[in-house]
Amino acid sequence: MAITIVKDFCKGCGFCIVSCPKKVFDLSDEMNKKGYRLPAPVRIDDCTGCSLCDLYCPDFAIVLEKTKKKDKEKEVG
Ligand code: SF4
Numbered sequence: 805m806a807i808t809i810v811k812d813f814c815k816g817c818g819f820c821i822v823s824c825p826k827k828v829f830d831l832s833d834e835m836n837k838k839g840y841r842l843p844a845p846v847r848i849d850d851c852t853g854c855s856l857c858d859l860y861c862p863d864f865a866i867v868l869e870k871t872k873k874k875d876k877e878k879e880v881g
């Protein structure tokens with residue numbers, strides 16, 4: 805899977821961090837324009853593609869895409 809965090813949509817609530825059964829996300833030190841700390845999919849290799857993070861994100865800030873193994877993580881916004 806590729807996980808895209810749409811930075812400007814994120815409000816740093818951490819729902820994606822706690823909802824992921826594989827603990828793929830950590831809170832990063834990076835902030836968006838609104839001053840919210842962004843999650844980062846630091847353990848992307850553990851992702852099973854279950855989509856729970858996408859479902860739990862209240863702001864539609866997570867986009868999941870099936871992709872090849874090498875281009876697995878990207879960020880936009
Ligand atoms: S798709 Fe599932 S395993 Fe992958 S990051 Fe989201 S919640 Fe975690």
Ligand code: SF4
Pocket residue numbers: 809813814815816817818819820821843860861862863864865866
């Ligand atoms: S659940 Fe969505 S809004 Fe909340 S921290 Fe994760 S990406 Fe940001």
